[in-house]
Amino acid sequence: MSSADALLARSLAAVWHPCTQMKQHETLPLVPIMRGEGPWLIDADGRRLLDGVSSWWVNLFGHCNPRINAAIKAQLDTLEHAMLAGFTHEPVVALSERLAALTGQRLGHAFYASDGASATEIALKMSVHYWRNRGEPGKTRFLSLAGGYHGETVGALAVTDVAIFRDAYAPLVRAGSTVPTPDARTAGAGETAADVARRAAAALEAELAAHHAEIAAFIVEPLVQGAAGMVMYDPEYLRLARALCERYRVHLIADEIAVGCGRSGRFFAWEHVADTAQGAGDAAGWPDFICLSKGISGGYLPLSLVLTTDEVYRAFYDDSSSRAFLHSHSYTGNPLACRAALATLDIFAEDEVLEANRVRARLLGDALQARFGAHPAVRHLRQTGMIAAFDVAAAPAGFARRFFAAGLAHGVLLRPIGDTVYFMPPYVVGEAEIAHLVAGAAAALDDALD
Numbered sequence: 516m517s518s519a520d521a522l523l524a525r526s527l528a529a530v531w532h533p534c535t536q537m538k539q540h541e542t543l544p545l546v547p548i549m550r551g552e553g554p555w556l557i558d559a560d561g562r563r564l565l566d567g568v569s570s571w572w573v574n575l576f577g578h579c580n581p582r583i584n585a586a587i588k589a590q591l592d593t594l595e596h597a598m599l600a601g602f603t604h605e606p607v608v609a610l611s612e613r614l615a616a617l618t619g620q621r622l623g624h625a626f627y628a629s630d631g632a633s634a635t636e637i638a639l640k641m642s643v644h645y646w647r648n649r650g651e652p653g654k655t656r657f658l659s660l661a662g663g664y665h666g667e668t669v670g671a672l673a674v675t676d677v678a679i680f681r682d683a684y685a686p687l688v689r690a691g692s693t694v695p696t697p698d699a700r701t702a703g704a705g706e707t708a709a710d711v712a713r714r715a716a717a718a719l720e721a722e723l724a725a726h727h728a729e730i731a732a733f734i735v736e737p738l739v740q741g742a743a744g745m746v747m748y749d750p751e752y753l754r755l756a757r758a759l760c761e762r763y764r765v766h767l768i769a770d771e772i773a774v775g776c777g778r779s780g781r782f783f784a785w786e787h788v789a790d791t792a793q794g795a796g797d798a799a800g801w802p803d804f805i806c807l808s809k810g811i812s813g814g815y816l817p818l819s820l821v822l823t824t825d826e827v828y829r830a831f832y833d834d835s836s837s838r839a840f841l842h843s844h845s846y847t848g849n850p851l852a853c854r855a856a857l858a859t860l861d862i863f864a865e866d867e868v869l870e871a872n873r874v875r876a877r878l879l880g881d882a883l884q885a886r887f888g889a890h891p892a893v894r895h896l897r898q899t900g901m902i903a904a905f906d907v908a909a910a911p912a913g914f915a916r917r918f919f920a921a922g923l924a925h926g927v928l929l930r931p932i933g934d935t936v937y938f939m940p941p942y943v944v945g946e947a948e949i950a951h952l953v954a955g956a957a958a959a960l961d962d963a964l965d
């Protein structure tokens with residue numbers, strides 16, 4: 516047995532893999548990854564796979580990025596970790612300041628955890644506790660979009676509306692309510708994406724008008740509902756939702772775990788909205804909470820955080836401990852992860868990444884349009900910044916797995932969601948890599964439809 520085969524056997528015996536029916540590995544072998552290099556993952560046979568999904572949407576600047584590596588190594592020899600209750604340290608302070616500045620000081624308070632689902636739960640808990648501290652203990656329900664995804668812990672499942680992830684655990688979950696998605700694909704004849712957004716916002720208004728006394732917060736993935744299958748919608752929805760939440764005194768939580776950190780074309784997806792939004796208060800036009808994770812550490816280390824406003828922070832500031840926000844996570848503000856995040860923000864600033872990504876996104880869009888725009892099986896080719904997707908008509912059963920396996924044979928890592936093929940590459944792909952990615956996808960599509 517080769518050492519790679521032995522590794523696979525040991526993995527199947529001892530490691531329970533995520534989001535996986537383990538029995539499927541009887542026919543679809545695990546891929547043993549030996550090292551990473553920019554946008555490439557290299558397996559035990561030396562085969563190079565272009566990481567077209569940024570390793571589950573986390574990687575921003577390539578694998579083994581020299582600048583992030585150096586930052587983590589320097590931090591490692593200084594302070595690996597210290598508890599954050601009663602203590603503080605430079606990396607967590609500097610990161611909080613940098614993020615506050617990126618919101619124009621509108622969301623100037625950062626609370627840390629390690630995974631996205633915990634960030635969701637922190638925002639939900641903070642919202643309910645805010646209303647309790649403000650004398651409205653009845654506001655304890657949550658509203659989210661149909662098809663929304665906010666993580667898979669039992670608390671986060673309350674606002675995650677993806678049946679495969681929720682159904683088996685439904686008895687454990689205190690499910691919130693959902694409102695219709697502004698999915699631009701549902702536009703009727705003569706309707707624009709903005710029309711769909713206004714229709715969905717009218718449904719949101721009806722729900723808020725009826726139930727605002729019990730609703731603490733509305734949580735939404737801005738512009739792109741990722742796990743639903745890269746469902747894209749018009750920013751008009753967020754503009755209207757912001758105003759409605761203000762009118763009905765309901766918090767708005769922007770879950771930017773996937774769409775933040777430049778994915779949408781701006782650092783925060785909400786910036787597409789904030790420029791033109793109108794509202795009152797400190798954070799006019801901005802959400803009350805922003806959740807970040809995934810890309811914030813460059814895809815290196817588990818790190819998540821919730822940003823919020825002075826208004827929310829002040830509601831907890833008191834002599835009483837029971838009015839304090841209570842969430843105790845051992846690794847809160849881990850210095851190594853914060854240092855990786857600071858190195859990531861440095862790259863954004865030094866390399867003018869958002870500008871460069873405008874060109875990169877156009878190259879990706881043009882290449883996809885040329886290859887798939889007139890493909891007979893392709894529907895709804897769409898793009899928001901560095902996220903692109905299309906749906907496959909009349910896809911055979913098991914399409915996603917077949918496409919994934921075929922992609923590996925053609926040197927690309929792409930993992931469709933149901934019948935939706937999507938592209939979310941790291942921000943280091945050049946023209947040649949984009950061509951490789953799109954050609955690999957076309958070959959995989961032929962194989963999977965065969």
Ligand SMILES: *Cc1c(COP(=O)(O)O)cnc(C)c1O
Pocket residue numbers: 629630631632633635664665666667736741742770771772773774808809
């Ligand atoms: C991935 C994701 C989460 C959950 O993050 P984990 O770190 O996997 O718990 C939450 N919300 C959105 C929008 C996501 O894409």
